[in-house]
Amino acid sequence: MSEKEALFSKKNLKLLTDPLNDSNPITVQVLGICSALAVTAQLKPAVVMSISVIAVLAFANVIVSLLRNTIPNRIRIIVQLVVIASLVILVDQILKAFVYDVSKQLSVFVGLIITNCILMGRLEAFALGNKPWQSFLDGLGNGAGYAWILIVVGFFRELFGSGSVWGYRIVPESWYISNGGFYENNGMMILPPMALIVVGIIIWVQRGRNRKLIEN
């Protein structure tokens, strides 16, 4: 790597864009599935969770990258975990103090960030061997790759499961059978198994369109 690489060189941009499609953490690497199932019954928590994961992942990547030359090899996983856990607690405390409504909205999901495999995965695979700026971009990219899947899944689950999007009613009340109409919400959509099926459909569509992902 040359000494003076432009901040947004082609190589660096690739770190940002690759996880959106070719190496998406959810649909290609199949990481972070548990939280993707848990928080996507409605769009709003999915978006808030996405933003938190992007923030924590980007900062954790930078911190571990800064420490990468000092971390003893044998306890590196523990060090990574401590970094993630402290960041998450810090984020949680700050949210509680300054934006209480958002922190209520997130409730248990903030804690769930710690268990998100994408974080450990990126720290171990990328931040430990790369410079802070690249690690930051990698964190943003992977966070965004995670985010867009969550948002798509949350959108469809809320639309078909509750007949609303972002809490606003889309399916008119008069359509429902209970009001003399013909429509009924799909209760299955609200339950976690359906999130898995929706993720499966996204993977299917993505593989259909992206030839690079098809194994021989």
Add this chain to the structure above:
Amino acid sequence: MDRNSNNYTFIYASVMVILVAAILSIAAIALKPMQNKNTEIEKKQNILASVNIETTAKDAEQVYAEKIVNSYVVNSEGEVVEGDAFTVDLKVQKAKPLEQRLLPVFECQTETGLKYIFPLRGAGLWGPIWGFVALNEDLNTIFGANFDHQGETPGLGAEISTPGFEEQFTGKSIFDASGKLVSIIVAKSSESAPEEHKVDAISGGTITSKGLEQMLLDDLTSYQKFITRKKS
């Protein structure tokens, strides 16, 4: 220095732990007053929401001071005992036997007369649920209710904290014609129950709905003697 030596590893781990512990403790202590303030404001907002007064985090304190004209603590016999109603922790109280419990009561002056507000606490599916129920001056009809939860499933059990569910309680009675406390029955629309005591349960949120029903029954029962005393 050798990064793989035991000494280095030990020192690194110790320094890291102490550093992180210090940062987190400082953050926790520094932010504590603001967090407490937030929970206090939220509680005031919830109390006011049970009498259908919408507030923002900014004006909640002022409105609370205006509208909540009186608050006190009673025991299970309905006698007023010493204590600050606002700071009573229901989680602690509900762990005690009924005779020793401190039961907070809030009185709110609204355009339609005096309302009595009782706090509630029970169990949902994943964790505690709680809320406030406001009774009209006759101490029978419900004027409003507000519920909240810690971690019920979004779209299912979590629906108890939505206005659509809470509005159903307005106008329902907790005593039947003979004066027996039946509380509120949270049931499917197909189940038969007297209309004046019945609200629709949340589909897919049966355990949360039943927990809410139990919470109302338990907590209103503990206030029963207070209510009888007030009525006479």
